Amino acid sequence: MTLELRNTSDPSLMSRIGRQARLAFGLIVLAVPLSGCGTGAIWDKYFAKEETFVDEPADKLYNEGLYLMNKKGDRKSAMKKFEEVDRQHPYSEWARKSLLMSAYAAYENGDYDECISSANRYVALHPGSPDAAYAQYLIAASNFDQIPDVSRDQGRTEKSIAALEEVIRKYPTSEYATSAKRKIEAARDQLAGKEMTVGRWYMDKKDYTAAINRFKVVVTQYxxxxxxxxxxxxxxxxxxxxxxxxxxxTAAAVLGHNFPDSRWYKDAYSLVKSGGLEPTANKDSWMTRAFKKVGLG
Incomplete structure (x- = not known):
């Protein structure tokens, strides 16, 4: 067999050899500065060990939250600090305090849903705590502060009353029970106002039966x-x-008996007299029975 030597004068072959040589030379040159410029730093980020998170002391986080809320007025940031206490130190006394403070900060910031969520969690986790009454009160107050005007649906008002009654039922001797009673009266006044608004509208439409039904609710329930x-x-x-x-x-008589100095009685009295009648209570009327039931008749 005869061995043939490659013809190195082949232009295409020489061109390929030249390109390969230049590429190899470039890689060698590139490797030199990389080896001297901290190549390890590039690879370290891929092979470095995961950093260990160090918990901050619970009292430090708690006090930072108080500072942000009381001194800086930054309730949002304060809430995050209190939440961090609960996350880093669950089941600790600091976590219990922070959960309540988180609810309070949310309430003060007008974040009522967050307040209700945190306060509900507090009551569930710490029902025997001395601060459980306050947490329950925050739930009620959050609902109360969202009561809409009488022109809108009063579902929130009814929810507020239910929450306030829960404060009184669970913690009757607490300082919050007294405040809850006052808020209930205000909420009930709101519900009565809603009935009056609708009743007046029916009166303007001369739909007297529908109006009577609305005013009857006020007399019997409020x-x-x-x-x-x-x-x-x-x-x-x-x-x-x-x-x-x-x-x-009967309506005029009950009004005069219970509210003799009311301007509304003067109007009712004049209206009855204009028909040649006198205010006279029928003892079997639903109005008479309604007022005797609550000791006003």
Whole structure:
């Protein structure tokens, strides 16, 4: 067999050899500066061990939260500090305190849903704590502060009353029970106001039966609110309009007996007198029974 030597004068072969030589030379040159410029730093980020997170002391986080809330007025950041206590030191006394403070900070910041969530969690985890009454009160107060005006749906008002009644039921001797009772009266007044608004609208439409039904709710369910005087006067007017004068007389009589100095009684009295009648209570009327039931008749 005859061995043939490659013809190195082949232009295409020489071109390929030249390109390969230049590439090899470039890699050698590149390797030199990389080896001297901390190549390890490039690879370290891939092979470095995961950093260990060091917990901060619970009291430090808690006090930082207090500082942010009380001194800086930054309730959002304070909430994060309190939440961090709970995350890093669960089941500790600091975590218990931080959970309550997180609820309070949320309430002060107007983040009512967050407040309710944190306070509910506090009550569930620490029902026997001396601060459980306050947590329950925060739930009720968060609902109370969201009560809408009387022109809107009053579902939030009813929810507020239920939450406030829970404070009184669970913690009747606490300082928050007294405040809860006052808020309940205000919320009930709101519900009565809603009924009055709708009742007046029906009166304007001369739908007296529908109006009577609304005013009846105020008289039977919300006698202790400021709206009951007007409700009785409106009942006098509505009953006179549909010719049920006996109930009109009773409404005026009950109004005069319980609120003799009311301007609404003066209007009701004048209306009854204009028909040649006197305010006279029918003892079998639903209005008379409603007021005797609560000791106002």
């Amino acid at each position: 006698q202790t609110t400021r709206h009951v005087e007007e409700a009785l006067a409106r009942l006098t007017e509505a009953y006179m309009a549909i010719g049920i004068v006996g109930e009109a007389q």
